[in-house]
Amino acid sequence: MVAKKLGWIKKAIGDVGKKLFFRQTDKINMFLMIAIVQSVIEEYRIIHEGNLSRALETLAQGAGTGASEIVADLIEKPVMAGMGMKFLLSKHLPDVALQIEWTLWSLAGKNAEKIFGKPMFIPAENSTEGVPEVVIPIKQCVMCAAKTDIKPEDLGNHDYFHVITELAEAAIQHIQDYVENRYRVLCRETKCFLRGDDQGELTVFFYPKDKTR
């Protein structure tokens, strides 16, 4: 049964769990992985006759399904002392900020703190869209670092981070469905170095499902 809200014991376990997960997971050099992703984007750009926006879209297609399947597996799979990720889930939406922080740490270890700022939960009454949000500041962007050959107009309606926002969106949506919260999750890159902003930022929006029919 999913908890209504994460208590201090579960929060403390999550803090240890993220470190254990990163230690156990198979790893690859971060820049090499980014070089591969950027190369895939470039290959799709060539295939689509220079259209970067279409290239980003093609890469993101289906990535959400992959993310959803992996999250479904992680929820049940015992990660720490027989406990799966479901132990650290809750219906309380503000807990999502902490769960995102754990996820980033699980993926990149302590370097996650050098790349991302602390995810912040913003209740609907204080948010720009009038729905609950989680804002994730990006201090350094692994995707657009050293990218000088992309103009904002090349991106079209997509973010250069499009594949990552699609993965995040699908993963968080899967978790929200699992805990039986009725939200439609949307993730967007709300600030981007490539668009001229002085930092990057991802925002996860939680639209009530009933209002988005």
Add this chain to the structure above:
Amino acid sequence: MKNENILMRGDPKKFIKMELSTLLAKMYYPTVLSNLFLNYGLEKATEYLNSIGDRAAKYFLQYYQPKADTPFKMVKEMSKFVGKSYEIKRNPKDRTYVVRTKKCPLCHDMPELNLPGLKNCQPISGFINGFFKYVVPLKNPKLINYKAYQGTITKSVASGDKYCELVIKNMEEL
């Protein structure tokens, strides 16, 4: 942000010192494989995957200069960036290097895909070929022509083999 302030976005040389879980690759990479295979067929998909690896080597070498000075040591040095479970053997008889792993980041624990003939780790061979091609202007050794090395994926876990195997041949001396 203007291009002169590019390092404010993040320094690739610092990212080279960081590690990332292969979980992200498991989420997006199967889609790349199936997209290329289903839309363009085996031959073209293989070509695209090689090209992806080749270009990734070019990007990587813009920010990393290998310390090693022989092909064997270079392969060893580079394999550490891909994972920690690589076994590298030199075969002096036919002047090849054989790189094996059971935990290839592009195959291990990946969802099963029914794409006959396509090797998940094909970009690794493109990467090796690109690596030897682009490393020449950076670090041209006196005795060995690095350009002459060619990598081929001969076994792949995702294709049903027990391990992934990359054979690197010195094409000039064979």
